[in-house]
Amino acid sequence: MTKVLVATEKPFAKVAVEGIRKIVEQAGFELVLLEKYTDKADFIKAVADVDALIVRSDKVDAAVIEAASKLKVVVRAGAGYDNLDLAACTAKGIVAMNTPGQNSNAVAELAIGMMIFMARTQFNPGTGTEIKGKRLGIHAYGNVGKLVASHAKGFGMKIYAFDPFVKKEEMEKEGVTVVNSVEELYAVSDYLSLHIPANAETKKSIGYNLLTKMPKGATIINTARKEVIDEEGLVKAFEERPDLKYASDIMADNHAILIEKFGMRVFATSKKMGAETAEANINAGLASANQIVGLIKNGDKTFQVNK
Ligand code: 3PG
16 A cells, blocks of 8 residues: 655644545545654654655755655655755656745744844833834745745835845836845845755855945844855854844754854744644645655656655
């Protein structure tokens, strides 16, 4: 029987797992669950005889792929697939997919929440500021960036964006001011919301040069990936600019140093929680299950990322 493994170190909400089970079993497949595993060896063992795999941020590296001798498809239930070793998948003829857009609103709402949280002194006593009327720079206008822009408009923010992969007119028709360079974006942003993927070009791409271009009192909101930040550059910029603030959905590698040096100017969640809503889990989880059934039954490769 075709086996589908859900391997999630950070599990889906129960309701999402039930939905995944229904789709998998209705297709005549078997669901295998490996949740909250702490030992990579358990993942390697579980993947050995499965045909399909659903993960979240779980690392599907060469060792996992090597152990998965029957694997035909792996779906990253989410947007960023930097946790999948695409070359290893391709080498073994495994289709790798993501589920773009399915958890975007949850991440976008967290970005807005983090902006307000930072503006209001992390909900500690003290005089904060309002986000109304402030300039918000959206660094990459994909599914999440677009939603952050739309929600932020409701708060009366002025929206700017830079994304060389999206047509200028598309952003402009949504009331966004499109700037011509990434430098220009940072220079106009009281708040800068990061939505770039983590890849060879973007890793450590946000550092001293961009951060020191930001206006006085600016805040960087990172619900993308910690890897896109040049942490040494951030430290240098923050030492030079005591007005800057940084909020991140997941701790930087040097989080302890950042807190020690900059205290309340820095905030990070202990576990990535952008997509931690029942709705996002249901959307991305069910989409993953449907994509697996679609591929195995009908050869549907929509959302394949290792073409
Ligand atoms: C994504 O890329 O979709 C988000 O970062 C969500 O990651 P998660 O599934 O680990 O919560």
